[in-house]
Amino acid sequence: MPFLDRVKSWFEPHRPLAPGIYHYQTPPDAPQQFRLHLRVEKDGRGVLLINAARVLHLNQTATEHAALILQGKRTDEAVHEIARRYNVSRATAQADFESLRETIWQIAQAGEEVCPVTYLEIERIEPLSAELSAPYRMDLALTYRCQNDCPHCYVGRPRDFPELSTGQWKQVIDRCWELGIPHLTFTGGEATLRPDLVELVRYAEDVGLVTGLQTNGRRLRDRAYLDELLLAGLDHIQITLESHDEAVHDRMVGVPGAWRETVEGIKTVVNADVYMMTNTTLTTANVDGIEETIAFVASLGVPTFGCNSLIYSGAAVAVGTGIRESELAPILERVKEATARHHLRLIWYTPTQYCELDPVGMELGVKGCTAAHYNMCVEPNGDVIPCQSYYVALGNILTDPWEAIWEHELARYLRRRDFMMEKCYHCPDQILCGGGCPLYNQHHGGPTPTI
Amino acid sequence: MCKRSALIGTTILIVLALVAPAVQAQDYRFNLKENRVHLYINHDGTVRIVYDLTFACDPGAHPIDVVDVGLPNNTYRLGEIRASIAGVPLTDLSDSPYVKPGVAVELGSHAIGPGQTDTLHIEAIVRDLIYQDSQDAEYASLEFAPTWFDSDFVHGPTRLEVNFHFPPGVTAEEPRYHKQEFTAAGFEDDRVVYTWIKEDASGSQKYVYGASFPKKYLAEGVVQKVPAFNLNLEALCSSPLCWFLLFGGGWAFLAIMGSWSQKRRKMQYLPPSLAVEGTGVKRGLTAVEAAVLLEAPLNKVLTMILFGLVKKGIITVESEKPLRVRAVDPLPQGIRLWPYEHRFLQAIGDNGELVEGKLREMAVDLIGDVNKKLTGFNRKETREYYKDIAARAWQQVEAAGTPELLGQRWGEGLEWTMLDEDWEGHTRRVFHDRPVVVPSWWWGYRPWADQVGPAPAPAPRPTPSGAGVPVTLPTLPGANFANTVVSGIERAANRVVSNIESFTDRVTQTTNPPPKPSSSSSRSGGYSCACACACAGCACACAGGGR
Numbered sequence: 001m002p003f004l005d006r007v008k009s010w011f012e013p014h015r016p017l018a019p020g021i022y023h024y025q026t027p028p029d030a031p032q033q034f035r036l037h038l039r040v041e042k043d044g045r046g047v048l049l050i051n052a053a054r055v056l057h058l059n060q061t062a063t064e065h066a067a068l069i070l071q072g073k074r075t076d077e078a079v080h081e082i083a084r085r086y087n088v089s090r091a092t093a094q095a096d097f098e099s100l101r102e103t104i105w106q107i108a109q110a111g112e113e114v115c116p117v118t119y120l121e122i123e124r125i126e127p128l129s130a131e132l133s134a135p136y137r138m139d140l141a142l143t144y145r146c147q148n149d150c151p152h153c154y155v156g157r158p159r160d161f162p163e164l165s166t167g168q169w170k171q172v173i174d175r176c177w178e179l180g181i182p183h184l185t186f187t188g189g190e191a192t193l194r195p196d197l198v199e200l201v202r203y204a205e206d207v208g209l210v211t212g213l214q215t216n217g218r219r220l221r222d223r224a225y226l227d228e229l230l231l232a233g234l235d236h237i238q239i240t241l242e243s244h245d246e247a248v249h250d251r252m253v254g255v256p257g258a259w260r261e262t263v264e265g266i267k268t269v270v271n272a273d274v275y276m277m278t279n280t281t282l283t284t285a286n287v288d289g290i291e292e293t294i295a296f297v298a299s300l301g302v303p304t305f306g307c308n309s310l311i312y313s314g315a316a317v318a319v320g321t322g323i324r325e326s327e328l329a330p331i332l333e334r335v336k337e338a339t340a341r342h343h344l345r346l347i348w349y350t351p352t353q354y355c356e357l358d359p360v361g362m363e364l365g366v367k368g369c370t371a372a373h374y375n376m377c378v379e380p381n382g383d384v385i386p387c388q389s390y391y392v393a394l395g396n397i398l399t400d401p402w403e404a405i406w407e408h409e410l411a412r413y414l415r416r417r418d419f420m421m422e423k424c425y426h427c428p429d430q431i432l433c434g435g436g437c438p439l440y441n442q443h444h445g446g447p448t449p450t451i
Numbered sequence: 452m453c454k455r456s457a458l459i460g461t462t463i464l465i466v467l468a469l470v471a472p473a474v475q476a477q478d479y480r481f482n483l484k485e486n487r488v489h490l491y492i493n494h495d496g497t498v499r500i501v502y503d504l505t506f507a508c509d510p511g512a513h514p515i516d517v518v519d520v521g522l523p524n525n526t527y528r529l530g531e532i533r534a535s536i537a538g539v540p541l542t543d544l545s546d547s548p549y550v551k552p553g554v555a556v557e558l559g560s561h562a563i564g565p566g567q568t569d570t571l572h573i574e575a576i577v578r579d580l581i582y583q584d585s586q587d588a589e590y591a592s593l594e595f596a597p598t599w600f601d602s603d604f605v606h607g608p609t610r611l612e613v614n615f616h617f618p619p620g621v622t623a624e625e626p627r628y629h630k631q632e633f634t635a636a637g638f639e640d641d642r643v644v645y646t647w648i649k650e651d652a653s654g655s656q657k658y659v660y661g662a663s664f665p666k667k668y669l670a671e672g673v674v675q676k677v678p679a680f681n682l683n684l685e686a687l688c689s690s691p692l693c694w695f696l697l698f699g700g701g702w703a704f705l706a707i708m709g710s711w712s713q714k715r716r717k718m719q720y721l722p723p724s725l726a727v728e729g730t731g732v733k734r735g736l737t738a739v740e741a742a743v744l745l746e747a748p749l750n751k752v753l754t755m756i757l758f759g760l761v762k763k764g765i766i767t768v769e770s771e772k773p774l775r776v777r778a779v780d781p782l783p784q785g786i787r788l789w790p791y792e793h794r795f796l797q798a799i800g801d802n803g804e805l806v807e808g809k810l811r812e813m814a815v816d817l818i819g820d821v822n823k824k825l826t827g828f829n830r831k832e833t834r835e836y837y838k839d840i841a842a843r844a845w846q847q848v849e850a851a852g853t854p855e856l857l858g859q860r861w862g863e864g865l866e867w868t869m870l871d872e873d874w875e876g877h878t879r880r881v882f883h884d885r886p887v888v889v890p891s892w893w894w895g896y897r898p899w900a901d902q903v904g905p906a907p908a909p910a911p912r913p914t915p916s917g918a919g920v921p922v923t924l925p926t927l928p929g930a931n932f933a934n935t936v937v938s939g940i941e942r943a944a945n946r947v948v949s950n951i952e953s954f955t956d957r958v959t960q961t962t963n964p965p966p967k968p969s970s971s972s973s974r975s976g977g978y979s980c981a982c983a984c985a986c987a988g989c990a991c992a993c994a995g996g997g998r
Contacts, residue, residue, distance in 0.1 A: 011716065012716065013715070013716050013717075013718070014716050014717055014718050015718075016718070043587075043588055045586070045587075048725075054727075055727070055728060056725050056726070056727055057725070057726040057727070057728075058723070058724070058725055058726075059585060059586050059721060059723065059724045060718075060721070061720055061721050061722065061723045061724075062723030062724055062725055065723050082720075084717075085717060085718060086717055086718050086719070086720035087714065087717045087718070087719060087720050088720035092720075093720075096722065096723050099723075100723050100725070103725060104725075122725050122726065122727045123630070123724060123725065123726040123727070124726060124727055124728065124729035124730075124731070124829055125627075125726045125727070125728055125729075126728070126730075127728045127729065127730060128728070129728070130728065360730065361735065363823075363824060365827065366730060366827070416624075432730065
C-alpha cells in the first residue's frame with residue numbers, strides 16, 4: 001500500500017467485518033465434538049450455526065465477538081481488537097466477550113437436549129422470519145440417475161439430465177463456501193451413482209463444510225465404500241425405506257430386490273460411526289403397516305425415524321397415492337405413538353396448512369416452507385432451484401450472479417409466501433404456517449405463481 | 452445467567468418513553484380501571500399519543516380533580532395538547548409539577564367524585580421518539596411505557612391496552628415486536644396496528660412495549676441516534692480543563708487531536724445480542740402441566756390431579772387420615788384421562804392408599820413430559836401466559852352472579868385457580884360474603900363429611916348430577932364454604948404423600964440430575980442436519996427426504 005494511502009487509512013472510519021464465513025471445529029481429542037460456522041452478512045450482522053443445525057442470529061457487535069471466538073483469540077487479544085474498533089471501554093468489551101463465549105460454548109456443548117429458547121432464555125425471533133443473503137443448506141443433486149424407479153418420485157427431470165464434471169462440482173462447493181453456506185447434502189437421483197462422490201465429500205469437508213448424503217442406501221451395503229465416504233468426512237446419512245414389507249417397498253420403488261439391498265445398507269450404516277436416520281414417504285401404499293415399519297426400523301438399531309407425505313412434483317403428481325393433509329393427523333398420532341414406544345426420535349418434514357394439520361399442536365415442531373430461504377438445491381447441470389422438488393431454475397450457480405438467483409422473482413415469491421391462500425390472510429397461525437407447501441397447494445387448487 | 456439476562460435485556464436500543472409516577476395529594480384513592488393508549492407514528496417522525504384513562508374514585512376518597520400524565524420526553528407543546536372528559540374539553544393544562552416530563556390536567560367541575568367512574572381523554576404530540584434499531588440498519592425502533600401512578604393512590608387490576616399505529620405504507624409483515632409479543636395485529640385506516648393487552652395489569656407498574664419497522668416510511672433525518680456522549684459546555688468551561696485546552700502546549704493539543712481522531716474512527720458499540728428462532732407461548736397445557744411449569748410444590752400438583760379425578764367422578768376419597776381413595780371400576784366410557792391421571796390411578800394400592808413409589812414415577816414422567824412439550828417454546832412467556840389464565844379463572848369465578856353459578860365456575864376452574872400461589876387467601880376473599888351452591892362433585896371428596904366436619908346449613912335445591920340423577924345440593928355461606936374447601940385441599944395436600952420434602956428430593960434427583968455431557972461422537976457434526984431438528988421452535992429446513 002502506498003505511504004499516502006496508508007496514512008489516509010489511519011483516519012478512515014472502521015467498518016464492520018467483511019462478508020464471509022468463519023469456521024471452528026473442536027480438536028479431535030476434545031471430549032465433546034462440535035462445529036461452528038459464522039456467516040458475516042453484508043451489513044455486519046451474523047448467523048452462527050452450531051453443527052449446521054442450531055442457528056443463532058447475532059447483531060454486529062456480537063458477530064465481531066463471535067468471529068474472534070471462532071478464531072481462538074485469547075480474551076486480552078479480543079478485548080484489544082474490540083476496543084480498537086469500537087467506542088467501548090475495555091472492561092465492557094471483556095465482560096461482553098467472556099459472556100458471549102460462555103453462552104456460545106454452553107449452547108454448542110448442550111447438544112440437542114437443551115433448547116436455547118426454552119432453557120437459556122436467549123432472545124427469540126419468530127420462526128422462519130430471518131432475513132438472509134443465502135440459505136443455510138444447499139442440496140447438491142449430483143445426478144438424476146437412480147437404480148430405483150419410484151412411481152412417486154418427485155424428480156421432475158429426465159434421468160439423462162446433463163451433469164457437471166467433478167471440477168465444476170468443486171467450483172460449486174467453493175461458491176457455496178464463499179456465500180457462507182455451511183451445510184451441503186449430496187442427493188439426486190442417487191448420488192452414490194456418481195463415481196466422484198467420495199472425492200466431492202472430501203473436498204467439501206476440507207473446505208470446512210458439513211456434509212450429508214440422502215440415498216436409497218443400496219450402495220452403502222458395501223462396507224468398504226461406506227468407509228471411504230466416512231474417511232472423507234461425511235457427517236450424516238439419510239436412507240429411504242418405504243416399508244418393513246419387502247413387497248411393499250419394492251413396489252413403491254419400482255425395483256424387485258431393492259428392499260434387501262437397502263436394508264443391508266441400513267445395517268451397514270448403523271454399525272458405522274455416523275449420524276444416520278431413515279426416511280419414509282407416507283402414502284396409501286404403505287401407511288397401513290406404518291407401525292410395523294417403525295418397529296422394523298427400531299429393530300435395525302436406527303436412532304431416528306423421519307417421514308413426510310407425498311411431494312406433489314415430478315411423477316408424484318399423477319401417482320394417486322397421496323394422503324390429503326386433512327387425513328394426516330390420525331396417521332401421525334399412530335406414528336408418534338409407535339416411535340415413542342420404540343424409543344425412536346421422530347422427525348416430520350412436510351410443511352402443511354395448520355388448519356388441516358397443525359404440527360406445532362401435535363408437537364412435531366414448526367414446519368413451514370423454507371424453499372429459497374433456508375435451503376435450496378443445485379441441479380446436476382448447476383442450475384439452482386428453490387428446493388429439491390420445485391423444478392423452476394432461478395439461474396446457474398456457476399454462471400449467474402448469486403444476487404440474481406437469490407433475488408429471483410420466484411425466490412422472493414416463496415420467501416414472501418405469496419402462495420398463501422386468501423383464507424390464510426387473517427389466520428393467527430399465518431406466521432408459523434405460511435400457507436403450507438406451495439406444491440401441495442398448486443396440486444389441490446391453490447395459487448400457481450405466474451412467474 | 453443474571454449477567455446474560457442483563458446483557459440481552461439491553462440489546463434493543465432503548466428509546467424509552469420515560470414517564471414518572473403521577474397524581475398528588477394524600478387521600479386520593481382510586482382504581483385505574485383502564486389505561487388505553489394509541490400511538491400514531493407519523494411520517495414526519497412525530498408520534499401522536501392518545502390516552503383514555505378510566506378512573507374509579509374510591510368511596511370516601513378525595514375527588515380526582517387533577518390528573519398528572521407522564522409523557523415520554525419534553526418535546527411536547529402545551530398548546531397542542533387536547534384533553535376532555537365525557538366529551539367536554541378541558542382547557543386548564545400545565546406542565547406537571549410532579550411528573551417530569553408530563554402534563555397536569557385540571558378536571559375542574561368535572562372532577563371524578565367518590566364512587567364515580569369517568570374516562571379522561573388526552574392527546575399529545577411528541578417528537579424525537581423514534582430511534583435507530585440496533586439490530587437492523589434499515590429499521591427504526593420505538594419503545595414506550597404507558598403512564599402509571601403512585602401505588603399509594605392506585606389499587607386493583609387495570610386493563611392495559613397499548614396500540615402502535617405504524618406509519619402509512621408499512622405492510623403487515625414488516626414490523627417486528629420487541630420483547631413482548633403483541634396480543635393482536637390488524638389494520639385501522641390502512642395502517643398496520645399492533646395491540647398489546649394485559650387484562651390484569653397494575654396501575655402502579657411500568658410496562659414497556661416496543662416494535663421496529665422500516666425507516667423508509669419516515670421522512671429523512673427524523674430517526675434519532677443514540678448520542679455517544681453529551682457535551683456539557685458550561686461544565687467544561689468552568690473546569691481547569693478548559694484553561695488547559697486554551698493555553699496548553701501544542702504537543703498536548705496534537706495528542707488529544709490524535710486520540711480524538713482515532714476515537715472518531717471507531718464504530719458505535721451496541722451490547723452484543725443473540726437471538727434464536729423460536730416460538731413464544733406453549734398453549735394447550737393442562738392446569739396440572741402448567742403447575743409443573745410454574746414449579747408448584749409437588750404435593751400441590753398431586754392434589755390437583757386428585758381433585759381432577761374426583762371432579763370426573765373417577766375416584767372418591769374414603770378417608771383422610773390415612774388418605775384412602777377408591778377408583779370406580781371399570782372406568783366409565785367416554786371419559787378422557789390424561790396420561791398422568793392414568794398413572795395416578797395405577798398408584799392406588801389395594802387398601803386404597805397411594806403407593807409413593809408409583810406416584811414418584813408418575814411425577815418424574817410428568818415433569819419430563821412437560822419439559823418435552825416446552826422444547827422450542829419460551830418458558831418465561833409461557834409461564835406468564837398460564838399465570839394470566841389463572842388470574843382470568845379467578846375473574847370468572849368472581850363475576851358469577853348467582854350461588855349456583857359461583858359454585859359451578861369455582862368447580863370448573865379449580866385446577867386453574869390452584870395455580871395461584873395465594874389460592875387459600877384468594878378463596879377466602881372471594882367467598883367470604885357470598886353464598887354458594889356446593890358443586891356435586893365436591894361430595895366425592897367428603898363422603899365422610901358427616902363424621903368429621905360440621906354439617907353444612909343446607910338450603911336444598913334439586914340439581915341434576917353429571918349422570919342425570921337428581922341430587923340435593925346445599926347452599927353454604929361463602930365463608931363456611933371457603934373454610935371447607937381450603938382446609939379440605941390443605942389436608943389432602945399434606946397427606947397425599949407422607950413426607951413431601953423427601954418425595955420432592957427423590958423426584959428432583961431424577962429430573963434434575965447433575966449435569967452430564969451429552970453423548971459425543973468421535974465424528975464431528977454428529978447430528979448436523981438442519982432438518983434433523985424436531986424442536987418445536989427451531990425452524991427446520993424442509994427435508995430433502997421424501998423420495
